[in-house]
Amino acid sequence: MSNALRVDHDGAVATLRLNRPELHNAFDAGLIASLTATLEALGADPAVRVVVLAGEGPSFSAGADLQWMRAMANASQEENRQDALALARLMRTLDELPKPTLARVHGAAFGGGVGLVACCDIAIAAEGARFGLTESRLGLLPAVISPYVIAAIGPRQARRWFASGEHFDAATAQRIGLVHQVVAADALDAAVQAQLALLGKAGPVATASAKALVRDVLALGADRDALDGANAGLIAALRASDEGREGLSAFLEKRAPRWMAAH
Numbered sequence: 001m002s003n004a005l006r007v008d009h010d011g012a013v014a015t016l017r018l019n020r021p022e023l024h025n026a027f028d029a030g031l032i033a034s035l036t037a038t039l040e041a042l043g044a045d046p047a048v049r050v051v052v053l054a055g056e057g058p059s060f061s062a063g064a065d066l067q068w069m070r071a072m073a074n075a076s077q078e079e080n081r082q083d084a085l086a087l088a089r090l091m092r093t094l095d096e097l098p099k100p101t102l103a104r105v106h107g108a109a110f111g112g113g114v115g116l117v118a119c120c121d122i123a124i125a126a127e128g129a130r131f132g133l134t135e136s137r138l139g140l141l142p143a144v145i146s147p148y149v150i151a152a153i154g155p156r157q158a159r160r161w162f163a164s165g166e167h168f169d170a171a172t173a174q175r176i177g178l179v180h181q182v183v184a185a186d187a188l189d190a191a192v193q194a195q196l197a198l199l200g201k202a203g204p205v206a207t208a209s210a211k212a213l214v215r216d217v218l219a220l221g222a223d224r225d226a227l228d229g230a231n232a233g234l235i236a237a238l239r240a241s242d243e244g245r246e247g248l249s250a251f252l253e254k255r256a257p258r259w260m261a262a263h
């Protein structure tokens with residue numbers, strides 16, 4: 001793993017910290033590759049139940065490294081396409097990680113940094129956090145991150161923020177659905193811990209399946225037969241699973257559930 005990424009483990013919680021603080025954690029090809037590989041490894045590690053994404057220094061992430069982007073303008077179209085596909089793979093890996101993810105957002109979250117926030121299941125921001133889908137101001141577009149941002153804030157909001165590239169504050173990020181909670185900067189870690197404690201009460205298989213459920217519902221959309229079939233199959237499997245049996249028994253026996261690992 002490169003120095004630009006740090007991973008800390010605290011019990012079943014893995015915290016990934018982008019670590020290019022002098023550049024507000026802007027990411028280049030190396031950091032994108034390292035983030036993707038680390039997420040894939042955490043996703044497959046049965047000892048990890050939850051992944052927190054955070055930034056070292058003054059910001060969460062200022063998005064793509066603009067020095068790198070400018071240099072790429074001289075590369076071939078195919079190299080640029082492969083580069084963009086690597087970012088797409090990062091976003092998808094985070095979005096589809098088979099365990100809950102939480103973004104801890106402070107300082108700046110711009111461009112691809114907003115994409116990372118949108119790909120996490122839960123996002124908590126500090127009051128002073130600043131956001132922007134600034135690509136249009138740079139003559140670019142938030143194309144690769146668009147599926148995740150549009151899923152988070154909806155098409156109407158996306159049209160405004162994609163077009164104008166305006167900056168917005170944490171209260172606006174909460175209002176449009178990009179973050180779930182905004183707290184004072186000195187309460188950010190406590191709010192993250194409180195959310196982690198809540199996630200710890202839920203069944204690991206159920207929480208891992210929850211995001212797949214949302215994704216399938218959106219993907220299958222109007223095909224209600226396919227959707228009903230997929231959801232019925234999911235519920236049938238969960239009911240008969242060790243976790244489903246334990247969750248129901250624990251409730252009926254008035255005790256706390258004893259969850260097993262998700263894998």
Ligand SMILES: C/C=C/C(=O)SCCNC(=O)CCNC(=O)[C@H](O)C(C)(C)COP(=O)(O)OP(=O)(O)OC[C@H]1O[C@@H](n2cnc3c(N)ncnc32)[C@H](O)[C@@H]1OP(=O)(O)O
Nearest residue numbers: 022023024026062063064065066067108110111112134135
């Ligand atoms: C598909 C994805 C596309 C994208 O993600 S496009 C990129 C979208 N991102 C942005 O538009 C953010 C650009 N950055 C900024 O607007 C500002 O910066 C900040 C709000 C993040 C911070 O402002 P302040 O506190 O005034 O600091 P500072 O002096 O502007 O930045 C400190 C150093 O950080 C470098 N830096 C900031 N963001 C990036 C970046 N995204 N790529 C490369 N470098 C960046 C600066 O240039 C500077 O560097 P030096 O100290 O050498 O002058």
